[in-house]
Amino acid sequence: MANDTFSQFNEQFEKGVFGPMRNFFATATDHAEKIAGIQVEAAKAYTDISFKNAREILEIRDAEALKTYVGKQPEVAKEFGERVKADAEKVTAANQDFVEKAQKVTQDGVASVQKAAEEGVEKAQKTAGAK
DSSP: OOOHHHHHHHHHHHHIIIIHHHHHHHHHHHHHHHHHHHHHHHHHHHHHHHHHHHHHHTTTSSSHHHHHHHHHHHHHEEEEHHHHHHHHHHHHHHHHHHHHHHHHHHHHHHHHHHHHHHHHHHHHHHHHHHH
């Protein structure tokens, strides 16, 4: 009898606490990995843009080359700005996805706890009725 009660408790604890907690942490870990990937990709892109621009400075040898370089700076700024905007959109989408998945995990966890509680009440009523 004690083993059955202990097994039942463990099963309910797994369904009501550990399972949902594991699901939430898996969702959070996936989200963190996705955000880190976006950040690494963005850092590489920003670095590439910056070094490309720096190398162009090294090629300036006369006034005409300087004029050409300065004339390209609005394009560089536009490219950089577009990249920042695209990265911000990726982060926003990743965050929205995380919120949706976290809500689903939470709802599933609450439903699991409710079901386990109902089953516990039914078993308690059956046990009380049998005595």
